[in-house]
Amino acid sequence: MKLKKLAQLMALIGVAGTAVAQEATPQAMQRVEVTGSSIKRIAKEGALPVQVITYDQIEKQGITSAEQLLSTISSNGTGANNMTSGNNVFGADADRVSGGASFASLRGLGPNSTLVLLNGRRIATHGASGKAVDLNSIPMGAISRVEILKDGASAIYGTDAIGGVINFILKTNYNGVEASATTNSTEAGGGMNRRASLLAGHGSLEEDGYNVMMSLTVDNNDKLSSNQRSFANGFQPGRGLSPDTTGTPFANQMTGAGTALGTSFTVPGSTNQYLQANPLSFTGKCDTVAGMSQYQTALWSKVTSPLRTTYSCAYDYGGDYVISFPVERANLLSRASFKLAPDHTMFVELLGSRTKATAEFTPMQIPTSVATGGLYPVGGAYYQDLSAYIPTFDRTKPIAYKWRANDFGNRTQENTTDNLRLLVGFEGTVGKWDYKAGVSHAQSKTNTKLLDGYSYTAQLFPALASGVINPWVGAGQSQSQAAKDLIESTKFRGDFQHGKTTLTAVDGSVSGELLQLPAGAMSAAVGFDLRRESYAFGQDIDATLVFLSPGNAALEKASRNVKAVYAELLVPIVKDLEMQLALRRDDYSLVGASTNPKVSFRYQPASWLLFRGSANKGFLAPSFTQLYSGQLFQELSSGAIDTLGCGRHPGDPVFCAPARLNYFSGGNTALKPETSKQGSVGMVIEPVKGYSASLDYWAINSKDRILNRSATIVLQNAALLPQNIIRNPDDTINYIQAGWINAAGSRTRGADLSLRGEGSTNGYKWNAALDGTWTQSFKFAEIAGQQYKEYVGNFYTRDLYLRWKHNASFSLARGDWSGLLTQNYSTGYKDQVPNGGALPYPAGFNPKVSSYTSYTLSGTYTGFKNTTLTVGIQNLFDKDPPFTAHNVDDVVGAGWDPRVADPRGRALSFQVKYKFM
Known part of the structure; x- marks a missing residue:
């Protein structure tokens, strides 16, 4: 009776607010490789928490880009890694060369700590910034599903998987022709999105011995300006906000x-x-x-x-921003698979993409x-x-x-990024052993042109x-x-700067059963991963010749080799208890080597109850940009205060109100790698078939965190960083040395909750789910030597660490009709306090930024021959972003925050998909 009540309660929770549901477990008991392990096994709930999202669910939510998808993932950070925030030259950690790019950041640990894979393999990082995979390079039209491993995986995939892994799984062995067109238009105007895609394949790998397929997706996003949204208003002094x-x-x-x-x-x-x-x-x-x-x-x-x-x-320059700039995106995937023998397959895969983003900044x-x-x-x-x-x-x-200088026009940049990857792979089975191997070469090249607004x-x-x-x-x-x-x-117009990353890799692994133990078969996997990575960033014109030049200093081509070997064991200890042991050694030329272990367990004492947990270590090598980017001369305008100098020379405006301060930013060859220790423990219950819940508690501790410190932060911490403030003989500041440093570590912990429920009644099939993340704590110090500070629920200039986020869904289907209702929710947080926190606060200032909830409703009809129609409404109740009084110099968005909310407002999406017979 108690179990029945529990199941009913779980279903009720799932209906009230539910998340992206997983695909039904395949009926065929075939062995598969699941993200988080190199050992093929029967698909089942594993020792590590993996969230699975299908392409059908992505389409029905009106999601057209990987960035939009990541915004619905509760375990992804709430940070400035989106395209809107990237359209900015301010901020404590502003990336001046990532306009047009967006990145993932699981657990809010940053893009460098999140590993993005395509079919389980690496792809090149963004050509301009070089720091991580640009989500725009993911061919969303060819996606079959997305698997998110919410656990550190350095021992399995590599040292940069500290925050977790996002694995985009592509369609394979497709036969037929399918075309689709999608439009997504906003009610208030601006920011319209369009997509057209074609998927074609011929041959059956099993019956014909071959399959060739191709996917082409073209996206076009219109510009959205702040003046098209009333909430984008930086002059609201009664609420504590003014330019x-x-x-x-x-x-x-x-x-x-x-x-x-x-x-x-x-x-x-x-x-x-x-x-x-x-x-x-x-x-x-x-x-x-x-x-x-x-x-x-x-x-x-x-x-x-x-x-x-x-x-x-x-x-009010914040109210003059371009919220979302024009983007043209094309992704092409072609794949040919050949059956060499009954259990041996070869495939060749070519992936190419081009993203053209026209970024606009306010005038000089x-x-x-x-x-x-x-x-x-x-x-x-x-x-x-x-x-x-x-x-x-x-x-x-x-x-x-x-x-x-409005008369000079908006500073306009055209960022064109071309990505290319060629992969030749082999997969097969020899006896009870599965093998796979691959050789690939990938590159990402970004070119930036200045179109207007620069002199x-x-x-x-x-x-x-x-x-x-x-x-x-x-x-x-x-x-x-x-x-x-x-x-x-x-004016200067023309090619301004360019960057290029390359990745050449050879990998291979074998997995299978080693021996039979009393509790079952012991399985193992061993493999290797050899990579050569390179990055170069250059100027097409001497950047010092252009006033307020937007890029980084040049970095001559840098390369490094990475050699890795790894092994994994799956050991049944006793009935219903198994251990997963993994060990990986990565050797980075120019940086050093690291050996990282991982141990996890899976214990299922009853068919409806599962316990699981893991512990592992991580090692994050500094990126090329962090190590070698050149020193860029810049200027802090009025508003910065030399706190130490003002203390020594009270009242002197040269120290207390300087007109401007010079600073340098760039790489730091003395950087040490980040190291981490993390773990998780959780349980899964399924008291009744079709109803399940999982709860996983996780913790991550890091040391020597690599952070980009702005000149403002250096000034604010002058007593701890005197070596970074270079003074003249008269005690005035000559320049400030900003850039990348090893800061103190960080400590974060929290829990992931997942609820699932499905059933049928009166001919209707329903499915309800919820995926949520509760962050108990995220503490770190800006500078080594400071005490750790709690950031959960508090304003911060780079990432917001929110107490709770969830994505939820409820779907209903009968015959040719189906509907999906999704909810995205995030808790509020304490706002940045005006006037440096001085009391009293303005009378109308609310120190708490409200929570944000948005709904998407879609309906799908398949009653026409070979045709699927889907109509959706995003932001169903036209919810404006919550008001925030933060300083626009710290975070983009006047009166709102793009890290939390979607500025497009209510939007209508329409998709038609046709399958040719």
Whole structure:
């Protein structure tokens, strides 16, 4: 009776909110290889937690990309590895060369710690960043299913599988022709997606001895801008949100020796030495220019000096972002399989893809000074005389200013990534032993062109100093034709940078039964993996010639060899108890070698009850970028404070409110590998056939975590990183050394819950499921030597570690009709506190970001001959992203956060699929 009630409760939970369901267990008792083991065995619930998602379920949810799929996986991190966040040059760990790419991050440990496989084998990492596999390179139209191993697998697949493994399994041995077309349009406009795919195959491997197949998928995604969504609004001061920039379309004037404002100025009735001014601010008319507002000094008084902002205007550049940029994507898969003998197969697989993403950033923010040039000249037609407000204003001197140069256009980049992999493989059986071997070569090449919005530095500042270009264009005004022509003459357009990764691999393994033990057969697998990896990143033009150049410094081609051998044992100890033992040794040239063990168990004392667990070690070698990327010179604009210098020179604006600070970022050849220890323990119950639940508790501890530290973080931790702040003899900062470092370790733990239920009643078949992740703790220190800090439920600039996330689904089918309702849910978290956490908070500020829930409803009809029609509504209730008051310089999204929510709003998808007979 208790079991019956438990089953009913599980079904009820599954119906209320349920996740992507697994395929039914195959009836044929054939041996298969499951992600997480190299030993083929009868498919059953194993010692490691593996989530399986079918292509049918992906289609019915209206998912058209691997990035969208990963956003529904509860064990995947809530981080800035998506394309929207990648369209950004700010942030603590901003990747300046990944525009157009997206990455996976299981457990929130980062893309480098998540291994992405295609049919169990590696593919090349992204050509530009080189750090991980770009999810855009996955041929989604040819996917059969996706397997997510939510457990460390360094001992089986390689050292970079610390967070887990995502294995995309492709269709094989397909016979027939199938075409499909999909559209997905938003109700509010913008961001429309389209897809067309063709799948064709001929021959049967079993009957004809061969099969050839081809899959072609073409995607096209339209642009979505912030101005198309009302929630993308960075000026909501009553809620604690306002822009933190004085780079405005109607320029703010700056102080400096030899300029009209001098080194500082006063206003009547005050003795304060102010540093910046705008004529619109003095007249209360900042908001007469679109996107501009009076700088909200009270909201930033503890972060940015009021001496710089009191008489300045601000600009909502966050509300000017492109939320989702145009993407064109094509994936081609061709595969030929041949039966060489009854139990031996050879196949040749060619995979190619091209992704073209047009990334747009807000226009350049240009500061002028005596040192850099560009001062507006005395006698210029647009000279702004502020002597009516500032008695010390010297109209005989040129004007220094900071300008958001909208008239130069959005900084626009075209990132084209070409991926190619050729694989020749062999699989077969000799007696009771299965073998597989393969030789492959893969490469990813990215080329970046600058299309608009960038200028040659040498031409830009003289053009500004000519006085022809007007930095103070008011409402209803525009640049003169002469100014437009001059602006155009400064621009750089053309090939800018390129990157390429290659991966050549030879692998092989055998598995089978070693001997019979009293409790059953002992099985084993042994294998090897030889790889040569390379990465190169170069400039087509000297990046220093282009103002605010968007890329990394050049990295000459670097290569390394990786040699690995591994062994795995499956040992039945007693009836219903088996152990899985694995050991792998990886030897990285230039980095070193590591041996990583893994032990797991599976104990099934009753047909309805299973216990499982694992323990393993990991080793993550630094990437080429982390080790060897060149030093890139950049600049921190106003707002940064030299905390140590200001403490030694209180009140001195040179230290307490510097106009700008120089810094370098790049690789670090002294990096050590990350190491980790992790484990899990769990149980699975199936009290009644068709009803099951699993609960797995996991923990991961890492040391020497490799993190990219921004100049801002270095400044904030100056006492712990004095060697990274290089000072001049007068104690001012010469430059800051940012970039990759070995930070302290991390500790995270949590649990995965999976519920399943299925049945039939009155001719209806139903299926309900839920996959959720509860994160108990995620602690780490930004810098070695600091105490560990808890990040679960708290704002952080790179990843959000949410307490609970789940994806749930309920499907119902009868005859030619079927329907699917899915729910994605994530808990809220504490927001970034305005004004550096200073009290009191703004009256309208809510320190808690709300939870986010979205629903997708789809219906499928198969009643027409050879035709399948699917209609779906994504974001069924048109749920806006929850409001957040975070600083846009830290995380993309003005008033919302793309790490959590989908900005497209309610959307309608329609798919038609036709099978040719």
